[in-house]
Amino acid sequence: MIEGLAAIYIFMLAGFTGYEIISKVPVILHTPLMSGSNFVHGIVLVGAMVALGIAETTTEQVIGFFAVLLGAGNAVGGYVVTERMLEMFKPSDKKKEGEGS
Amino acid sequence: METLIQAAYLIAAALFILGLKQMSSPVTARRGILWAGAGMVLATLVTFMSPQILDSDQVSTNIALIMIAIALGGGYAWYSGKKVAMTDMPQMIAMYNGMGGGAAAAIAAVELIKASNEAAHDVTGNAAVADMLGADVAILGILGAVIGTISFSGSIIAWAKLDGRLNRSRLLPKQHIINALLAIVTLGFAVAIYFTNSIETIIIFYLLALVLGVFITVPVGGADMPVIISLFNALTGLAVGFEGYVLGNAAMIIAGIVVGSAGSLLTQLMAKAMNRSVANVFFAGVGTNVVATSSSGNEGVMKEIQAMDAGILMSFASQVVIIPGYGMAVAQAQHKIWELTQILTEKGVSVKFAIHPVAGRMPGHMNVLLAEAGVPYDMIYDMEDINADFKNTTVALVIGANDVVNPSAKTDSSSPLFGMPILDAIDADNVIVIKRGRGTGFSGVENPLFFADNTKMLFGDGQKAASELIQAVKEL
Numbered sequence: 067m068i069e070g071l072a073a074i075y076i077f078m079l080a081g082f083t084g085y086e087i088i089s090k091v092p093v094i095l096h097t098p099l100m101s102g103s104n105f106v107h108g109i110v111l112v113g114a115m116v117a118l119g120i121a122e123t124t125t126e127q128v129i130g131f132f133a134v135l136l137g138a139g140n141a142v143g144g145y146v147v148t149e150r151m152l153e154m155f156k157p158s159d160k161k162k163e164g165e166g167s
Numbered sequence: 168m169e170t171l172i173q174a175a176y177l178i179a180a181a182l183f184i185l186g187l188k189q190m191s192s193p194v195t196a197r198r199g200i201l202w203a204g205a206g207m208v209l210a211t212l213v214t215f216m217s218p219q220i221l222d223s224d225q226v227s228t229n230i231a232l233i234m235i236a237i238a239l240g241g242g243y244a245w246y247s248g249k250k251v252a253m254t255d256m257p258q259m260i261a262m263y264n265g266m267g268g269g270a271a272a273a274i275a276a277v278e279l280i281k282a283s284n285e286a287a288h289d290v291t292g293n294a295a296v297a298d299m300l301g302a303d304v305a306i307l308g309i310l311g312a313v314i315g316t317i318s319f320s321g322s323i324i325a326w327a328k329l330d331g332r333l334n335r336s337r338l339l340p341k342q343h344i345i346n347a348l349l350a351i352v353t354l355g356f357a358v359a360i361y362f363t364n365s366i367e368t369i370i371i372f373y374l375l376a377l378v379l380g381v382f383i384t385v386p387v388g389g390a391d392m393p394v395i396i397s398l399f400n401a402l403t404g405l406a407v408g409f410e411g412y413v414l415g416n417a418a419m420i421i422a423g424i425v426v427g428s429a430g431s432l433l434t435q436l437m438a439k440a441m442n443r444s445v446a447n448v449f450f451a452g453v454g455t456n457v458v459a460t461s462s463s464g465n466e467g468v469m470k471e472i473q474a475m476d477a478g479i480l481m482s483f484a485s486q487v488v489i490i491p492g493y494g495m496a497v498a499q500a501q502h503k504i505w506e507l508t509q510i511l512t513e514k515g516v517s518v519k520f521a522i523h524p525v526a527g528r529m530p531g532h533m534n535v536l537l538a539e540a541g542v543p544y545d546m547i548y549d550m551e552d553i554n555a556d557f558k559n560t561t562v563a564l565v566i567g568a569n570d571v572v573n574p575s576a577k578t579d580s581s582s583p584l585f586g587m588p589i590l591d592a593i594d595a596d597n598v599i600v601i602k603r604g605r606g607t608g609f610s611g612v613e614n615p616l617f618f619a620d621n622t623k624m625l626f627g628d629g630q631k632a633a634s635e636l637i638q639a640v641k642e643l
Contacts, residue, residue, distance in 0.1 A: 088429040110270045
């Protein structure tokens with residue numbers, strides 16, 4: 067369903083998007099951002115669920131189980147630590163504009 | 168139903184991109200992760216309704232297995248993520264990232280084994296994996312498998328090294344040559360998978376890729392670790408994107424490739440801030456060539472200062488710039504430093520924090536540690552914004568930082584740090600360095616700043632020294 071040229075378009079546009087997003091991030095947010103992007107590729111969980119869902123033999127089920135286990139770890143862990151970090155960022159009492167880089 | 172699921176994936180992908188975008192400003196960052204989180208929940212829920220899963224012969228068993236695996240993996244990650252100390256954040260990110268790489272590699276394994284079985288039972292009895300999957304799916308699937316596996320085992324080594332569980336930086340003699348050979352052999356097996364239907368080939372291929380990830384990461388020095396973690400993060404993204412193509416899953420493709428390209432850029436930015444090229448990180452650790460240069464004699468002596476005198480100096484300063492390093496976080500001194508800052512501010516002293524891009528163990532790590540102590544982000548300045556200001560600074564207080572204020576990065580072309588951008592603390596009227604002992608920094612390089620005329624050393628544990636400073640400043 068996503069094949070050939072269409073896939074190449076998606077790859078290319080997604081690549082540019084990623085580049086655009088990060089080029090505007092101030093250094094102070096680099097660690098949360100790395101963690102946040104780490105969370106985003108936790109979407110692998112969805113693929114892992116399909117892989118385990120279509121498993122037919124025990125071997126496939128074992129590997130698929132492993133995939134979901136790890137994928138869930140990636141997604142949940144990435145979310146928890148990113149949220150914890152971002153929650154702490156607070157401005158001074160007098161509210162100023164974000165400082166930029 | 169299929170259309171509904173695809174639409175949900177599309178919304179999830181859009182939420183990821185918008186979420187990452189909002190993370191680019193401290194004002195909206197918190198909202199960003201919530202949006203991305205909502206996207207993840209949506210994508211996960213609709214996947215349970217996927218016809219691929221519901222049409223399977225073993226639908227009930229498989230769905231039960233999926234739920235158990237999510238509960239176990241998610242539960243463990245939730246617990247460990249809530250518990251981890253902010254100082255240990257880099258290795259935790261490495262660990263979660265490795266899990267993602269492992270998941271991508273495992274998805275590829277299921278697909279490759281399936282295709283290999285089908286090929287073996289094909290009517291011709293002699294078909295290859297590529298015939299079953301098609302060239303595009305087979306190539307991207309196998310590529311994703313290599314990348315994901317390397318990211319998996321490499322991230323675990325990165326975690327172990329940062330967590331202090333593994334201190335070796337060499338496994339074998341001529342490690343780089345062995346790594347190169349191993350990489351070639353691994354790629355050979357990757358090609359073999361494509362053209363055959365042998366399960367054994369797939370197993371050997373995965374084992375080789377696992378070992379390769381370990382061998383690549385072990386020689387990387389501690390200071391270069393953030394670059395590696397960031398690189399593995401980007402690689403996992405790529406692997407996820409490739410496996411997304413294999414499964415025909417748009418959300419995985421978009422999210423994976425966005426992270427792949429964002430992560431690649433971030434890796435370059437980090438390497439640049441540390442004056443290292445990405446290739447350099449792999450092929451020569453700072454730690455390996457430093458021993459020879461560190462002995463180059465330093466003239467002069469360190470001048471000590473007592474906390475009392477340092478407190479007086481700071482109380483009557485017009486501007487104090489605090490330069491925190493990872494040593495401050497290790498000593499858990501950030502709360503004390505923030506207390507000191509508040510007292511000085513009440514006395515009318517202008518206090519700023521200066522952060523080097525690689526302060527802490529990852530770019531931005533120090534900001535997180537200061538934020539944890541309660542320092543508002545608008546008191547924190549990046550290197551480019553503060554460097555010109557050191558000339559107007561009465562006291563530069565260096566706590567737990569070393570290499571990032573080392574002037575030899577500018578003056579001494581023989582120094583391993585030469586060319587690295589630094590904070591010009593030396594331009595301040597007075598420099599006070601809080602330091603536990605007289606040793607060298609993370610990179611093992613001597614620091615001439617400590618011997619400079621305007622520098623005074625305040626020896627002691629970071630937290631104790633900060634408490635003494637608070638005491639001294641309060642008494643005035």
